[in-house]
Amino acid sequence: MADEDPTTAEVLERLESLEESVSAGEERRRARRIRRLAEGLHRFEQRTLDNVERNIQRYTTRDVLEAFVGSTIFSLPLVVEGGVLEIGSHFATSLVYGVPVYFLANAVFVVTITAGLLYYAEFREVEIQLAFGFVPKRLVGVLVIAFLTATATMALWGRLDTAEPFLSLCRISVVWTAGAFGAGIGDILPGENEGEEIGDLFGGT
Structure with missing residues (x-):
């Protein structure tokens, strides 16, 4: 059985772990940029869900x-x-x-x-x-x-x-x-x- 698609919160958590595990400076900066992009997507998702689910x-x-x-x-x-x-x-x-x-x-x-x-x-x-x-x-x-x-x-x-x-x-x-x-x-x-x-x-x- 295939794994379920991860949520943005799970992706964000994995990116944070990846950033901490990277030691090289350039790779660490790239990981940080990707994590910040994921954070923005996560905030957008939360705002959208809050708006749609509001009674x-x-x-x-x-x-x-x-x-x-x-x-x-x-x-x-x-x-x-x-x-x-x-x-x-x-x-x-x-x-x-x-x-x-x-x-x-x-x-x-x-x-x-x-x-x-x-x-x-x-x-x-x-x-x-x-x-x-x-x-x-x-x-x-x-x-x-x-x-x-x-x-x-x-x-x-x-x-x-x-x-x-x-x-x-x-x-x-x-x-x-x-x-x-x-x-x-x-x-x-x-x-x-x-x-x-x-x-x-x-x-x-």
Whole structure:
């Protein structure tokens, strides 16, 4: 069975032993330079792990801004695609007993995948904070920001039809799908942020 790869701490320890065992001046200087490089890598590794493993407990105004940026980045490529109009038409016209089942199924999919990304993805441990005792703040915030971003960009670039509001809503929902994913990524990847708690802006809810 092959030995496991050594950690940076183990490599650093071996380099220190090597430096002590070398007697020649030039070789000792080389060993010292390599050890210092390993020390820098070890410190970088520790800082990275500390950042990744840190829990996210607060939901702040900066999280909202980062969610908006992430949503915009993921949404814009779809706004210019003609496929958005086709999929939106599919959502609006594919009815079962008068119910837009594909539109509703897509909405459920967006909520589910966003919740999974925020609360169950293993690279971040995000604490679920509830407003009014039952509304998950971060999930609702990400979904609303993504929806508003999708609506604004679609309206700004003339991709909505005011004469057919439901068709326009279906088109927005297509962009919202990608925007929600981008907003979730933008929210949690940077880790916990400084800023004013969202709940404090609404009387501590």
